Amino acid sequence: MSSKRKIALACSVCGSRNYTITENPNRTERLEVKKFCKYCNKHTLHRETK
Template sequence: MAAKKVALACSVCGSRNYMVTKKPNRLERLEVMKFCKFCGQHTMHRETM
């Protein structure tokens, strides 16, 4: 069985740059500072459904 994945979307431009595995014990949305290649800077990325 394959692991379920969710996308991380940039909070500035909204592009979905990164994919992470969905963890069943994570109750809140994951928020991570990542580099967005479309914005050209480090921005907050949030887990999308």
Template sequence: MSKKKVALACSECGSRNYSIAENVNRAERLEVKKFCKYCGKHTIHRETK
């Protein structure tokens, strides 16, 4: 059985640059600071459903 994946979207431009495995134990959406190749800088990326 394969794991479901969710995308991480950039908070500034909205592009979905990264994907991670879904964690059902996580109560709130994950927020991490990652590099966005479209903005050209490090921004907050939020988990999308």
């Protein structure tokens, strides 16, 4: 039985971890997505953390 691992997306401006996604073992480089940060109050680049 395989378990789904959770990965956090951290804001590149303030560093807060606002979003979680399930891990994709096929992805080699870190995911980078523009998402809304409630602490910065604007859309910023969010990066996958380990």
